Amino acid sequence: MPGRPDPFTLGYRPALDGLRAVAVLAVMAHHSGGLIRGGWLGVDVFFTLSGFLITILLLEEHTRTGTIAIGRFYVRRALRLLPALVAFLIFWGGVIFAMSPSGVWLIILADLLGVLFYVTNWLIIYWLAGPFGHTWSLAIEEQFYLVWPVTLLLLLRWIRHSPLVVVVLLTAAAGSLAWRVALNLVPGTQMNRIFAGTDTHADGLLIGAALAWGLTFAFAGLSYALIERPCLAYKARWSATPPPFTRAPLTDPALLVR
Numbered sequence: 001m002p003g004r005p006d007p008f009t010l011g012y013r014p015a016l017d018g019l020r021a022v023a024v025l026a027v028m029a030h031h032s033g034g035l036i037r038g039g040w041l042g043v044d045v046f047f048t049l050s051g052f053l054i055t056i057l058l059l060e061e062h063t064r065t066g067t068i069a070i071g072r073f074y075v076r077r078a079l080r081l082l083p084a085l086v087a088f089l090i091f092w093g094g095v096i097f098a099m100s101p102s103g104v105w106l107i108i109l110a111d112l113l114g115v116l117f118y119v120t121n122w123l124i125i126y127w128l129a130g131p132f133g134h135t136w137s138l139a140i141e142e143q144f145y146l147v148w149p150v151t152l153l154l155l156l157r158w159i160r161h162s163p164l165v166v167v168v169l170l171t172a173a174a175g176s177l178a179w180r181v182a183l184n185l186v187p188g189t190q191m192n193r194i195f196a197g198t199d200t201h202a203d204g205l206l207i208g209a210a211l212a213w214g215l216t217f218a219f220a221g222l223s224y225a226l227i228e229r230p231c232l233a234y235k236a237r238w239s240a241t242p243p244p245f246t247r248a249p250l251t252d253p254a255l256l257v258r
Contacts, residue, residue, distance in 0.1 A: 010057075023042035027040065051204065051211075053212075056216070074149075089115060096108055096131050111131060111132050114139075119143075120132060125190070140196075140198050163214070165210075165217075166210045173202070173204075173206035176203040
């Protein structure tokens with residue numbers, strides 16, 4: 001019998017890039033005069049995909065090395081995001097400063113700092129939505145990235161590969177969604193508080209993380225027993241004793257006569 005294959009690794013999947021592009025286009029279309037209804041769901045798709053990918057990468061690192069290099073992870077995230085973000089803020093911040101009266105410069109500066117330190121979502125909830133208020137979703141993602149690697153490492157040390165982690169993550173996701181719905185039922189609650197809070201919009205990130213954990217650990221044995229092992233066994237048997245109709249080439253005259 002064939003042995004069990006190596007642990008799951010994601011590798012590069014172009015389809016995931018395509019899904020991310022569709023999500024971004026849906027949001028852009030939604031904000032372009034309402035070209036499509038419900039395009040804001042692209043944010044949730046993007047969050048779920050981000051939670052899935054970052055968790056898969058961290059789990060693969062832990063499988064290879066036995067740990068997660070938290071500091072190196074933060075450095076990689078900074079190098080990936082900050083150069084483009086700083087260039088964006090310098091250019092558009094300068095443009096907005098030049099076009100705005102001095103009386104609102106302090107507001108613009110606070111907005112720029114909120115983007116740079118990934119707290120824009122809380123600024124638009126408890127203060128006001130500045131010209132960079134659309135970066136609220138980036139803020140939620142980066143706040144998740146700040147907390148999740150440490151939490152994941154602790155889970156790997158304390159609980160190991162228990163399917164219980166999937167249940168906990170899905171329960172937390174359901175709690176975040178329920179909290180968002182509950183706030184929506186409270187009269188007078190601002191839409192920014194409902195939609196842009198890290199606590200009210202963490203469900204997609206947590207669902208993605210649960211999917212990554214389940215695919216790596218919780219359901220790996222079940223999928224191997226039901227799908228991978230039978231396929232590997234059949235492949236081994238096929239290689240050892242091919243069926244009669246594959247033992248001669250299709251161009252064999254004897255086959256053509258028959």
